[in-house]
Amino acid sequence: GDSVTQMEGPVTLSEEAFLTINCTYTATGYPSLFWYVQYPGEGLQLLLKATKADDKGSNKGFEATYRKETTSFHLEKGSVQVSDSAVYFCALSGSGGYNKLIFGAGTRLAVHP
């Protein structure tokens, strides 16, 4: 079945460091891909998405490119801030109609001053 694999955390970085969180997926058809972020004590917020191959989603300095050839959707940010500390979830949604989201395990990011 469809699945999402994320790099294990926690990821600890200093402020202004470069961030990469790897995400790969297995799916039939042409899924949409998402990154969600969960700040401490809060629900999930959509960070960015891509709906077809080679699309690049971007928001708040984060970006991810839908790579069909490598079945990947890695999250990157050039310069992280302390306020980016959160748990990041990669997810996919299958094609056609309402579809369940399948989540990766989540990667906790801690950014220190």
Add this chain to the structure above:
Amino acid sequence: GAVVSQHPSRVICKSGTSVKIECRSLDFQATTMFWYRQFPKQSLMLMATSNEGSKATYEQGVEKDKFLINHASLTLSTLTVTSAHPEDSSFYICSAPTLAGGVTDTQYFGPGTRLTVL
């Protein structure tokens, strides 16, 4: 973006009581909503799909008599945890998808409800 609310945000109850959690799509209609459960420091586990006007679809291993779901209108779904026990303590999150061109566009999540059963 679209907004999904949940109520209450926190609830503490005694073992054996029932707890109702509401999920509302505030600025869009959702014929389908999803209920998830999240354990500490873990990912979200889909519990069930709530369908307006029909029965909910439960994921394997989720007790439908334990977790009652009612999709009362195009903007409201409720999850009732019946005869709650301490092992039901968890963070419950709902989501509602928007559609674009007849297919799922984006799912928007509620802020979650933390249930603590004493």
